Amino acid sequence: MANIIEVRDLVKIYDKEVHAVNGINFDVREGEVFGFLGPNGAGKSTTISMITTLLRPTSGTITLAGLNVVKEATQVRKLIGLVPQDLTADDELSGRENMQLQADLYNVPRDIEKQRIEELLSTVKLVDAAERKVETYSGGMRKRLELVEGLIHRPKVLFLDEPTLGLDVQTREIIWEYIRKMKEESGMTIFLTTHYLEEADSLCDRIAIIDEGVIKVIGTPAELKASLGGDMIKVTVNGGEDYSSVMSSIPNVLDVKHDGSEYKLKTRDGDATMKDVLAKVAENGWKVSAISLHRPSMNQVFLEYTGKSLKDDLRSLSANKAAARQTALQNRRRR
Numbered sequence: 001m002a003n004i005i006e007v008r009d010l011v012k013i014y015d016k017e018v019h020a021v022n023g024i025n026f027d028v029r030e031g032e033v034f035g036f037l038g039p040n041g042a043g044k045s046t047t048i049s050m051i052t053t054l055l056r057p058t059s060g061t062i063t064l065a066g067l068n069v070v071k072e073a074t075q076v077r078k079l080i081g082l083v084p085q086d087l088t089a090d091d092e093l094s095g096r097e098n099m100q101l102q103a104d105l106y107n108v109p110r111d112i113e114k115q116r117i118e119e120l121l122s123t124v125k126l127v128d129a130a131e132r133k134v135e136t137y138s139g140g141m142r143k144r145l146e147l148v149e150g151l152i153h154r155p156k157v158l159f160l161d162e163p164t165l166g167l168d169v170q171t172r173e174i175i176w177e178y179i180r181k182m183k184e185e186s187g188m189t190i191f192l193t194t195h196y197l198e199e200a201d202s203l204c205d206r207i208a209i210i211d212e213g214v215i216k217v218i219g220t221p222a223e224l225k226a227s228l229g230g231d232m233i234k235v236t237v238n239g240g241e242d243y244s245s246v247m248s249s250i251p252n253v254l255d256v257k258h259d260g261s262e263y264k265l266k267t268r269d270g271d272a273t274m275k276d277v278l279a280k281v282a283e284n285g286w287k288v289s290a291i292s293l294h295r296p297s298m299n300q301v302f303l304e305y306t307g308k309s310l311k312d313d314l315r316s317l318s319a320n321k322a323a324a325r326q327t328a329l330q331n332r333r334r335r
């Protein structure tokens with residue numbers, strides 16, 4: 001697959017001292033869902049702002065569809081859609097008016113504008129609420145509106161910065177489903193950041209993990225998990241004998257450790273080895289009191305490469321977001 005985005009030696013230093021992005025290199029392939037993961041302050045939004053022409057890099061180059069993002073910014077803007085992390089919809093306007101504003105911004109011809117807005121509102125189930133002011137929307141409705149605002153001009157590449165942050169499980173699922181559908185039906189390239197690692201795991205073709213402005217690792221979710229050493233089966237066999245050598249002889253098993261009656265088998269293929277172990281159990285009449293399969297999760301991958309867990313991050317981000325929304329609303333009312 002051809003690269004649609006190429007980032008080379010990209011650096012962003014704010015106010016001469018904050019090294020937000022420290023010389024990163026990566027490619028995004030045409031048509032893929034590319035996940036950009038990292039803890040708070042890692043440099044994700046800064047990178048997105050630079051790729052989407054909103055922020056000038058301190059140094060380094062970015063090309064998008066062969067265009068230089070700094071020198072050919074106007075052309076780049078026509079090819080991309082952005083759903084930023086911060087609030088963007090105008091509270092005082094209705095959902096439909098927000099969409100119309102966005103359509104004007106991107107010079108969507110009037111004759112196709114109406115139908116496209118209708119289509120987009122309907123896919124995110126906002127037709128009934130379309131004439132209401134956005135300030136009456138719930139957080140999930142608002143996020144759904146902001147998502148389709150970024151799609152009004154049918155971009156080639158869509159940037160989603162935390163598209164599901166702070167939403168309930170159901171709304172998150174609707175948004176992820178919609179992203180999947182867009183990728184399949186339109187072949188759109190999607191670049192997203194998220195703090196929900198399991199969702200990134202199931203949605204992304206490839207994932208980059210960034211921390212303190214540096215990319216730690218890039219690969220498919222399967223590659224990242226495999227880099228942690230693959231699957232493990234734990235089995236407890238009672239009977240006093242040492243079964244290590246039998247277990248070592250099972251195909252795909254890389255290593256066997258045991259502590260009393262509990263055996264830990266490292267394997268290249270957890271499912272296959274599970275079947276083989278069960279077959280051995282039946283064949284030899286072993287008395288097994290417990291057996292389980294352990295697969296590295298995206299959470300473990302994240303922890304391994306950043307030394308950080310995302311649980312606290314998620315809580316503080318949602319709280320910040322709620323506070324920011326509250327302040328924005330109050331400011332508006334005061335005016």
Ligand SMILES: Nc1ncnc2c1ncn2[C@@H]1O[C@H](COP(=O)(O)OP(=O)(O)OP(=O)(O)O)[C@@H](O)[C@H]1O
Nearest residue numbers: 014015018020038039040041042043044045046047
């Ligand atoms: N306008 C700015 N001026 C100065 N420093 C900034 C500015 N924007 C971001 N930073 C700093 O740059 C670093 C990277 O911030 P960035 O917003 O890119 O992180 P992020 O990965 O998107 O984090 P989050 O998960 O919290 O959204 C942080 O240390 C942040 O404080």
Ligand SMILES: [Mg+2]
Nearest residue numbers: 044045046085
């Ligand atoms: Mg951010």
